[in-house]
Amino acid sequence: MSFNAQGADPTQLQDANPAHWPVAAGWQPLVDEFFAGSIGQKLLAFLQARIDAGASIFPPRPLRALELTPPEAVRVVILGQDPYHGRGQAEGLAFSVAPGVRLPPSLQNIFKEMQRDLGVPFPPFPNPGGSLVKWATSGVLLLNTCLTVEEGQAASHAGKGWEQLTDAVIRHVAEGDRPVVFMLWGSHAQSKRAFIPQDRGHLVLTSNHPSPLSALRPPVPFIGNGHFGKAREFRDAQIARGN
Secondary structure: OOOOOOOOOOOOOOOOOOOHHHOOOOHHHHHHHHHHHHHHHHHHHHHHHHHHHHOEOOOOOOOOOHHHOOHHHOOOEEOOOOOOOOOOEEOOOOOEEOOOOOOOOOHHHHHHHHHHHOOOOOOOOOOOOOOOHHHOOOOEEEOOOOOOOEOOOOOOOOOOOOOHHHHHHHHHHHHOOOEEEEEEEEEEHHHHHOOOOOOOOEEEEEEEEOOOOOOOOOOOOOOOOHHHHHHHHHHHHHHHHHO
């Protein structure tokens, strides 16, 4: 474990101050409105209380997906549920892990399906690793629906308020004029389909979650779903139309 000059652990959340969580300018009004409201204020109070109680909360920058992928740049949305709860894993992007961290099973299956579908190397990076920052800076919004978690306790911050913000983010993208690819893997992600209008030309792709528990099972196995190829074809068509 490493610490910064002030002795703080850089892998975990230090305080519940949204001013310390930068976001792209296009997201700022939506984020400000959320934290000014009662649910946002209750969430911040909860986070600070847990920090004061000594809880280790990940990731250190909960809004990193909104920092790296501005709304005007979103071309693909991939929804996760909540961050990885192992120390040093979460980096604020759905399914992504910090550099040097062993690939979680779900991310391994994502890379395997990319390899099967697109013929890309596994893992598909010059330097093998599981950080998806390059995706995020290329227009892939890697959004967890809950944005913090406590060490060793999956879904420990579910229902504390983050969902109101992330639902608003999904709606904002879905109600835009530019067609976007939504990859909804598993029942939790698919529950957000209700936010996606059918008359905006979006491509909505659904299958089982990439977790080993469901990746090969019916009704729609993740392995073999062909989502990456379908997304590439859709984006190529959009580019040809000038979108």
